[in-house]
Amino acid sequence: MQHLISVEEFHSRKEAGESSRDNDQPVIVAEETHKLNITIQERGSTSSKEEKFKKLKEAEAKVQLGTTPKIRQVLMLRGHKHYRKYCEPRVVSLGPIHHGKPPYQLTEEYKLMLADKFIGKTGRTVEELYGIIEDNIKELRKYYDKKVTQKYSDEDLAWMLFVDGCATLQFIDLVAHHEKVKDFKIKNDQVAFVEQDLFLLENQLPYQLLDYLMKNIKKEENSKKEENLRESIQNFINMHSMLDEDTQPPNDENAVHLLDLLRKRLLGLDGVKDKTAQNKETGKGDWHSFRNVQELREAGIHLKSSPSRCLGEIQFTKKWNFYPGILQLPRITVDDSTGPKFFNLIAYEMCPDFENDFGITSYISFLDSLIDDPKDVIDLRKAGILRNLLGSDEEVAQVFNEIGTDLVPSPVIYNKVKLDIQKYFDKKSMTWISQVLHTHFSSPWTVIAFLAAFFVLGLTVVQTVYSVLAYYKK
Template identity: 50%
Template sequence: MASSSPGGIRGEVGETSSSATKEVQIDNIAIETTKLEERFKIVMKARKNASMAKLYKKVEKNIKELRECFEEDVTKKYDDEALAWLLFGDGCAILQYIYCATDPDNNKFKELSIKHDSVAFGHQDLFFLENQLPYCLLKWLMSLSKMKKELEKSIKKFINEFVGKSQDQEILVEIEPESIHLLDKQRTSLLAKHGGQRVPKMEPKSTQKSNQNVNWQSYRNVQELQATGIYLKRSEDDSLSLSDIYFSTLFPCFGFLWLPPIKVDDSTGPKFFNLIAYEMCPDFDNDYGVTSYISFLDSLIDEANDVKELRKVWVLHNLLGSNQEVAQLFNEIGTDLVPNLEIFSKVKSSRQKYYKNKFLTWTSQIIHDHFSSP
């Protein structure tokens, strides 16, 4: 199995699903073994290159620190030299891929004769939990490159594009947190609020106290919320932070639930599954920000009509397929999650307080039933 350490997670060569047939497993192992042999051939050629050998020395010098980023079972079959060359080759490949992927003219991959489908799969593979390399490795390699600034800029652009942020929505932080790996950097970008501030980490006692004061079973999906006078709104300033969710009221009988926009496509499932798996790592101390967001969104989406309503207010952009497919996706991702109840506790308690006010509920329902647009 792959390491669960957030410091850098890589799967074993030839690892396959237990549900696969014996023939498929044998084929997969053969394919992966061939890939590994090809990587070794490339590495061996690189070792003869004087300039590459100089770069390699930086990795070799820090190989003990890098080895500690992996579980022992993953790296024990490699001596320091072999592991250093493998990490060096993989690190350079990642930096080159990201640099090509952020080319404004989209010509870099064409020049390398790399097809679009390979580019798309490579895009997702970079953020798989089991494929993560220590970010310090990438920083060391960039520091020795003549294109250091260009490579750093390409990573920032790559992350922003993958999470759906434009360049003018760049994260503004006085001190950018040290990234553990690319997946960690992606998570930080997704959860960064305006000005780069994050939702503070809550203590377990505070979470338990909040849980005692709120009746969580009373929360409703999108359609039922609308029937009680709670309307959905897209977050102000088009904030894409997953933590930018809040509740407000206008006069006594109108409530508004503000949500950040989200684009749903083929990459959405793998992206959130990997981020949630990362947050669940036992040695990663975090506030379960992504898990809590998905749990909250899943509570709003029960069926296709809920997705339809989210699309109508431009909260959800569906590039996946039917509304039902989107609903099924979030219901699947949201299964058996254990969120941090404190993160959206104010939103939920305000929404619940509004919902419990019967006078407001009746008034809003009359307005919704008789004065809404057909």
């Protein structure tokens, strides 16, 4: 509700000691030619209440999970100690989130050069190919969180995505086919950093953008340019999967972006459904008291590499259904890019609009529970589970301890494995057997010494028996 009063009335109120502060009401002054009106809006008006009530109804629609997760800034892990180390690009910015920032200006010319090379291979003119992105910019904008694109016009956003998309496809094609990237005057260290930057959550491009560009390559007789380019992307994902490369990569159907494709590859998803079916059996609880590989060894649990090419497949079995326990994990390679890739995959799973089962988060949480110090890494390496390309085992332990902090894994994934290990771990007899075997059979020399002692003991017993029998015969 509003009151309009004349300037004379306003001054008369002031002379009487009345003010807007006394009435506790905001005063809005509007001037029109020679007449001055003062608008007073009373607090608690009906319209204000109705707007607040309306917000209650609108909130549900705003927080509902979407069918496609938006490309956004890292949210849940933004306060993490190593956020900048793992989430900010080192060489190149892709998309609107880091666009125009000074540290990435040097690579803008490289992106234009790579984009021009890609356009030349498509058989289309730059006007034709850009026109396709421009015509679909409304749809492409929807793949981003509104906050990161609101300052860009459709034209500016279309040009940015067009250049970044073309340059990304050209770069991936070069790397996947091991062509000489040096022809573009890009050094090997820069190539490695760019590859790492392509899997940062804040640096993602909609896969739909890449799909538009690939689908509109001009078809020529006996030419499979589009098919070869899609194969390059799959090879590139395989190269960075940290698992064995001789595995069929996931189909790019319904892919959100490159990071999403990498996640599907690691979890063995089919590219359509987001599920990790392995090890989801429920139990009485997920509590466990074992802490690391060393404690598992003391309880007689051995490590073994799994033939699986999927992070979700971790198994625990018992040899002869008794002893020893065997924990099988898939083989994984750890290098400089492992930390950033896993950290961004975890950040992706934490996105509020991404409905998923936290497969990567659960895997890292489980692995972090096994690794406390370099000794644990050594045992994993000796078992053929972990391949260390970082340098020292201490660095590997540090990486998983850093990215494994403050995680909330799925309560069901690996639950059966944890319960089975705990049951085995709780049996004191297993620990006793393990200690005996470790003490007396840990090396050939201890085995020989044990057998010799056993043989001497046997001879002593036999001699004693004969002595007793001889005595009674007399």
